[in-house]
Amino acid sequence: MMKYEVVVTSIGDMASELMESTGDLIIFDTCPLDGLEEISIMHTTGEIKRPIQVGDRVTLGKTQYTxxxxxxxxxxxxxxxxxxxxxxxxxxxxxxxxxxxxxxEGHPEISLHDIIRIEGN
Structure with missing residues (x-):
């Protein structure tokens, strides 16, 4: 069951570098601080439709995680x-x-217009 879904609208110049060096992937729909866009993945506005919990699956582009x-x-x-x-x-x-x-498995490769989805029971 889908719990949250958004579409990537921009990828900060340093977002992939940050993910490779620290293992962090930062996402925002509205970035409150100047400069964070450079290290973040920006996406459409979404709504949590059901409670998200441990064991749910996250799809980032073509890669799925738990x-x-x-x-x-x-x-x-x-x-x-x-x-x-x-x-x-x-x-x-x-x-x-x-x-x-x-x-x-590893870090995702994320492109413009990819979907970020969280789903579970």
């Missing part, structure tokens, strides 16, 4: 700003409250 942990603030900022930080370590704990930990 949520292993959700920070205390991640779903609130996802709803309000379309913002969270996806981390690709598969850990069952987060380092920061706005992170969503993912388990899967």
């Amino acid at each position: 949520i292993t942990a959700i920070g205390d603030e991640a779903l609130k900022t996802l709803e309000e700003l379309g913002h969270c930080t996806f981390k690709f370590t598969g850990s069952d704990t987060v380092e920061l409250p706005g992170q969503i930990e993912l388990r899967g």
Whole structure:
């Protein structure tokens, strides 16, 4: 069941570099601070249709991941700003409250107009 779905509208010049060096993929629909667009994936406005939880699947472009942990603030900022930080370590704990930990194969390749989708039971 689809819980959240948006479309990539722009990719910051340094977003891929940040993901490769730190394992962080930052997304926003509306970026509140100047400069964050350079390191972020921007997307259409979305709405959380059902509660997102550990075990749900996240599709980033053509690559699918499983949520292993959700920070205390991640779903609130996802709803309000379309913002969270996806981390690709598969850990069952987060380092920061706005992170969503993912388990899967490597880092995604994301292009303009790709879909970011969260689905589960």
